Amino acid sequence: MNKIKVAILGMVHQKGLDFLRQKDFEVFEVKNFEPEYLKEKLEFVDGILLRTSKLDKNILKNCSKLKIISRHGVGYDNVDADYLNQKKIALGITSKSNAVSVAEHVMTFFMYLTKNLSTSDKLVRDGNFKKKSELPDFFELYEKKVLIFGFGRIGKEVAKRCHGFGMKVYVYDPFLDNNVIEEHNCIPTGKKEGLSLADYITIHLPLNEDTKNFISKTEFNVMKKNSIVINTSRGGIINEIDLYQALNEKMIKSAGIDVFESEPPDPNHPFFKLENILLTPHNAALTLECRMRMSQEAAENIYFYLKEKNKLNYENLVNKNYL
Numbered sequence: 001m002n003k004i005k006v007a008i009l010g011m012v013h014q015k016g017l018d019f020l021r022q023k024d025f026e027v028f029e030v031k032n033f034e035p036e037y038l039k040e041k042l043e044f045v046d047g048i049l050l051r052t053s054k055l056d057k058n059i060l061k062n063c064s065k066l067k068i069i070s071r072h073g074v075g076y077d078n079v080d081a082d083y084l085n086q087k088k089i090a091l092g093i094t095s096k097s098n099a100v101s102v103a104e105h106v107m108t109f110f111m112y113l114t115k116n117l118s119t120s121d122k123l124v125r126d127g128n129f130k131k132k133s134e135l136p137d138f139f140e141l142y143e144k145k146v147l148i149f150g151f152g153r154i155g156k157e158v159a160k161r162c163h164g165f166g167m168k169v170y171v172y173d174p175f176l177d178n179n180v181i182e183e184h185n186c187i188p189t190g191k192k193e194g195l196s197l198a199d200y201i202t203i204h205l206p207l208n209e210d211t212k213n214f215i216s217k218t219e220f221n222v223m224k225k226n227s228i229v230i231n232t233s234r235g236g237i238i239n240e241i242d243l244y245q246a247l248n249e250k251m252i253k254s255a256g257i258d259v260f261e262s263e264p265p266d267p268n269h270p271f272f273k274l275e276n277i278l279l280t281p282h283n284a285a286l287t288l289e290c291r292m293r294m295s296q297e298a299a300e301n302i303y304f305y306l307k308e309k310n311k312l313n314y315e316n317l318v319n320k321n322y323l
């Protein structure tokens, strides 16, 4: 009997591959993401475990046996979801795996951008220990106001950690009842109102037509001059040109950015000229623990969907209503 075939697109932790192989699936890794190559390689696969490469309709329509795409992560803007719905191909995500790592990344941005860490380290190394009082002011997070955009899996984990630091947590998520926000000891707020009071702003929204350029010039105009803006969600949700301008003109204090409109960013990207921005290469969820969990959860989505539907976590099936 032919084995069930699964293609792994992109580098993932071995755990998920081992799991599928133990279940007697045929698993192969693909590291070339050229559309023509993918069309040929994916023609007869039953499942795809997908990192960040793009799978558009042009590639998908060639996948004659495809039954499930399981994203290694939670965002799925790199897949043509409409096409999958139309063809009743399942789309899975790893909803349980990455919120903690991303929330910790956000706190790391907060701390790094608040505590003069790189200048303090340089001071010591340069033999200027005694000049510590000459460093610019740095601050506590305690009692500062943080605004969280999007109170889903990650937003909620960020809120918990901010409470641990004694911060006041404001949330903008019009899709949730205010009670839900209040039950988490957070304060529901409007977009403009929240922006005008926040010291820290962190974004945890999906990228879609409504959230593209969600933070642009209009929003920067409302922010406090000391505000610190973090984006670990998706590039494009903050308008990059407007952010550059806001940072360059010191309309805000600083920014921490893990995601870019185009990844990797152009080598001449204007952000690289700025000192008040901290950049990471879309790796908020790439801690070892998180990679192991994502690989396993993504593999389980494929296995359970194809073999043991009663054990599938249906919360992970984005398009269950279309199947």
Ligand code: NAD
Residues within 6 Å of the ligand: 073, 074, 075, 076, 098, 102, 149, 150, 151, 152, 153, 154, 155, 172, 173, 174, 175, 176, 204, 205, 206, 207, 210, 211, 232, 233, 234, 258, 259, 282, 283, 284, 285, 286
């Ligand atoms: P989620 O679906 O659990 O939560 C998203 C929340 O945003 C929901 O509560 C929803 O009601 C709210 N929302 C949607 N549209 C909104 C709008 N227009 N205004 C206000 N609120 C709105 O998602 P999540 O798992 O928390 O992930 C959040 C983002 O983080 C996604 O974009 C995801 O792709 C990204 N992400 C990035 C990394 C990384 O490595 N940097 C890792 C994981 C997730």
